[in-house]
Amino acid sequence: MSEDKLLEVKNLRISFPTTRDRIEVVKGISFDLGREKLGIVGESGSGKSLTGRSILKLIRAPGQVTADKLSFKNIDLLAQNEKQMRNIRGTKISMIMQDPKFSLNPVMTIGAQISESLNAHNKLSKSEVNQRVIDMLNDVKINDPERVVKLYPHEVSGGMGQRIMIAMMLIPQPDLLIADEPTSSLDVSVQAQVLNVIDDLISKKGMGLILISHDLVLTSRYCDRILVMKSGEIVEECKASELANAKHPYTRGLLAAIPSLNETRDELPTLNRLQKEPI
Amino acid sequence: MNAIELNELDIFYGDTQITDNISFDIKQGESFALVGESGSGKSTILKAIMGLAPKWNGSIKVNNVARSHGIDYDFAAQCQMVFQDPYGSLHPRKTVDATLSEPLTIHRISDQNERIEQVMQSVGLDLSFRFRYPHQLSGGQRQRVVIARALILEPKILLLDEPTSALDVSVQAEILNLFKKLRKERGLTYLMVTHNLPVVSFLCDRLAVIKAGKLVEVTGVEQLRQGNFKHAYTQELYAASGGVIS
Ligand SMILES: Nc1ncnc2c1ncn2[C@@H]1O[C@H](COP(=O)(O)OP(=O)(O)OP(=O)(O)O)[C@@H](O)[C@H]1O
Ligand SMILES: Nc1ncnc2c1ncn2[C@@H]1O[C@H](COP(=O)(O)OP(=O)(O)OP(=O)(O)O)[C@@H](O)[C@H]1O
Ligand SMILES: [Mg+2]
Ligand SMILES: [Mg+2]
Numbered sequence: 001m002s003e004d005k006l007l008e009v010k011n012l013r014i015s016f017p018t019t020r021d022r023i024e025v026v027k028g029i030s031f032d033l034g035r036e037k038l039g040i041v042g043e044s045g046s047g048k049s050l051t052g053r054s055i056l057k058l059i060r061a062p063g064q065v066t067a068d069k070l071s072f073k074n075i076d077l078l079a080q081n082e083k084q085m086r087n088i089r090g091t092k093i094s095m096i097m098q099d100p101k102f103s104l105n106p107v108m109t110i111g112a113q114i115s116e117s118l119n120a121h122n123k124l125s126k127s128e129v130n131q132r133v134i135d136m137l138n139d140v141k142i143n144d145p146e147r148v149v150k151l152y153p154h155e156v157s158g159g160m161g162q163r164i165m166i167a168m169m170l171i172p173q174p175d176l177l178i179a180d181e182p183t184s185s186l187d188v189s190v191q192a193q194v195l196n197v198i199d200d201l202i203s204k205k206g207m208g209l210i211l212i213s214h215d216l217v218l219t220s221r222y223c224d225r226i227l228v229m230k231s232g233e234i235v236e237e238c239k240a241s242e243l244a245n246a247k248h249p250y251t252r253g254l255l256a257a258i259p260s261l262n263e264t265r266d267e268l269p270t271l272n273r274l275q276k277e278p279i
Numbered sequence: 280m281n282a283i284e285l286n287e288l289d290i291f292y293g294d295t296q297i298t299d300n301i302s303f304d305i306k307q308g309e310s311f312a313l314v315g316e317s318g319s320g321k322s323t324i325l326k327a328i329m330g331l332a333p334k335w336n337g338s339i340k341v342n343n344v345a346r347s348h349g350i351d352y353d354f355a356a357q358c359q360m361v362f363q364d365p366y367g368s369l370h371p372r373k374t375v376d377a378t379l380s381e382p383l384t385i386h387r388i389s390d391q392n393e394r395i396e397q398v399m400q401s402v403g404l405d406l407s408f409r410f411r412y413p414h415q416l417s418g419g420q421r422q423r424v425v426i427a428r429a430l431i432l433e434p435k436i437l438l439l440d441e442p443t444s445a446l447d448v449s450v451q452a453e454i455l456n457l458f459k460k461l462r463k464e465r466g467l468t469y470l471m472v473t474h475n476l477p478v479v480s481f482l483c484d485r486l487a488v489i490k491a492g493k494l495v496e497v498t499g500v501e502q503l504r505q506g507n508f509k510h511a512y513t514q515e516l517y518a519a520s521g522g523v524i525s
Contacts, residue, residue, distance in 0.1 A: 016415075044419030044447045098418040098445070099366040143318060143491075147295075155292070158363040158441065159317030159474075181418065184444045185363065186317055187474040189519040214419075214447045217522040244524045257452040259477035261520060262504040267459070268452035268481065 006176050006208040007033040007055065010069035014050050014232075017062050026050055027232035033176070035206045039219035039240060041254070042229030048212045049098055051229075052178040055210075056095055057085050073175065090117060090169075095178040098212075100165035104153040110164055111149025118171045136167040139197045141190055158185040163194060170197065173205055180212045195222055216243065216258060228254075280343065282307045282436050282468040283328065288337035290320065290327050297323050298492045301337075307435075310462060310469040312479040314516065315489035321472040322363055324489075325438045328470075329360050341436065356386060359429040363440040363472070365421040369413040375399075375424050376409045382432050398427045403453050418445045426454065430461075439471040443478065455482055476520040480504055488513045 014026035026047040031038070040048050054065045057077060070077045072093065080088065089095075097103040105113055114133045118124070124132070130149075137145035140163040148156065148164075156164065166182055177198065183191040201207045213219050219226055220243040228236040228251045236248040246252060253271040283305040290298045298320040305311045313321050326332045328339055330346060339346040341358060362368035369378060376395065383391045399406060402423040413421055422445040429437060437458075443451040459482060461467050473479060479486050480503055488496040488510065496510045506517050 042447065044445075044450050045417040049417060099364065101364055102366040157318045157322060161364075163317075181445065185441055185474065187314075187516060187519070188522070189515060190317055192519070214445070214451075216448065217524055220524045221522065254448050255524065257448040258524075259452075259455070259481045260523070261477050261480055261506075261517075263477055263480040264504070265481070267456050270452045270456065271449045 004034045008071045012067040015064050029234050035208050037209045037223040039223035039226040040212045046229040047232045093176045094169040094174040096165050096169050096182045098180040101161040114168050117168050140167050141193050176208045178210045284340040286338040291334040308466045310483045312483040312486040313472045319489045320492045358436040359434040360438040361429045361442045365425045374410050398431045402427045436468045
């Protein structure tokens with residue numbers, strides 16, 4: 001495997017049991033990731049979050065994951081036990097979950113949680129840690145970080161929760177960041193500022209990024225390459241700058257469904273869901 | 280007549296003042312957007328209208344009746360809220376079916392089965408999801424359960440907090456078309472929080488812009504479509520939102 005290849009995924013399948021049978025929700029997808037920004041867009045329920053979670057081996061039974069290859073920097077993830085995975089999570093691969101406030105610890109202050117994720121891997125003095133935490137919150141454009149570190153997760157707004165999660169996942173400087181809808185409740189200007197912080201780590205540390213998002217404008221501008229998923233499969237892959245020329249009818253349908261700033265249509269075009277495969 | 284009237288509303292969490300002197304009216308049948316800075320108090324305003332913010336001064340009226348500081352069940356039949364955080368607002372041990380039938384049982388509505396099937400179809404959830412728990416659904420599927428729960432009592436007023444931010448753009452388009460159709464057919468009133476200005480352009484008549492707990496501007500959708508704003512902060516939001524895929 002070449003030096004800059006961070007991640008290699010071959011024939012990844014994820015399935016869950018139903019009353020009758022197992023159903024496959026990710027149906028044999030393959031992709032590679034270098035030190036680059038890969039966007040994953042696509043249908044709701046197409047398997048984007050599960051794909052992200054499977055890289056960290058976070059799919060619990062009765063869910064089942066198989067792959068011909070799942071390797072990260074020459075480490076065979078499939079062969080790692082739970083203890084080994086715990087060492088990889090956070091330090092080497094971090095994931096920003098889709099429901100940030102749900103994945104924060106409800107009984108621990110924001111400041112304590114971010115410090116913990118820093119402390120796990122560094123020996124810094126208490127005041128150094130506090131300063132790093134405040135700086136990181138400033139970087140993700142949190143107003144008044146001194147107040148916010150004392151709050152509990154239920155006391156922060158949706159967009160603040162997202163930025164806190166980003167701060168927490170970036171502070172240990174992972175090699176690979178999987179970000180699942182990390183900025184969906186931020187307005188476009190704050191979003192751009194927060195993504196700049198991620199960019200810094202990519203250029204300084206050579207971090208790789210998988211950005212899962214419904215925002216096609218954002219991914220086409222920010223990422224290098226895009227995968228489009230539908231019903232558990234990758235239906236199209238393109239350079240991010242070429243998204244406008246996408247060929248697959250599903251991708252074309254998505255592009256057509258985006259409203260514009262000067263939107264005067266009475267109805268937005270949707271994909272004909274009657275064509276959806278029966279489950 | 281006004282569906283919602285806010286007058287000099289100051290909301291507090293403990294000693295911290297979150298909103299400062301917020302006043303606006305929303306007419307019956309109007310679709311009104313609340314946009315602005317993250318952490319500026321948008322969700323807090325919606326929660327106060329629902330009776331979920333314990334401490335506030337000023338007045339809140341819904342259909343001309345002053346709101347109290349608590350929750351009441353009659354109010355739920357008139358006004359429902361779609362919360363910003365779908366995972367947090369769904370009970371982890373309740374299936375989609377239990378979540379949707381609960382309000383029907385409380386309000387003694389009998390044709391439960393039909394209503395549940397109908398509302399699931401209208402938000403584009405396949406009936407095979409009916410007996411799933413929240414953790415067995417994707418983010419966008421959960422968001423649609425929360426929208427279905429708000430619609431099932433057929434309220435006249437909907438408070439929508441980022442209702443489509445977890446949906447792919449095609450499902451978003453379906454939900455937005457549904458909101459538009461319901462408004463046309465049943466005269467619903469919407470108060471919608473969103474950071475997505477194109478969504479406002481499609482669905483709303485007017486928008487209020489809020490920053491650091493204060494209202495900076497209330498304007499019409501025509502002004503938005505033309506990018507014609509009074510306040511510098513709104514101009515900035517507009518300028519940043521102009522992205523198209525080219
Ligand atoms: N524990 C589970 N049991 C059964 N099915 C599941 C489970 N978890 C997820 N699924 C199903 O797997 C499919 C893929 O889910 P996933 O969360 O990866 O979707 P997604 O692409 O991230 O969608 P969204 O954009 O809506 O977040 C969905 O149809 C979902 O209902
Ligand atoms: N329960 C609470 N206790 C203390 N402070 C709170 C509580 N809930 C919210 N806040 C504070 O109130 C402010 C406004 O939060 P709110 O959720 O209304 O913001 P918002 O405008 O909806 O932001 P976003 O767009 O990020 O969702 C924030 O500073 C937040 O920290
Ligand atoms: Mg997801
Ligand atoms: Mg909010």
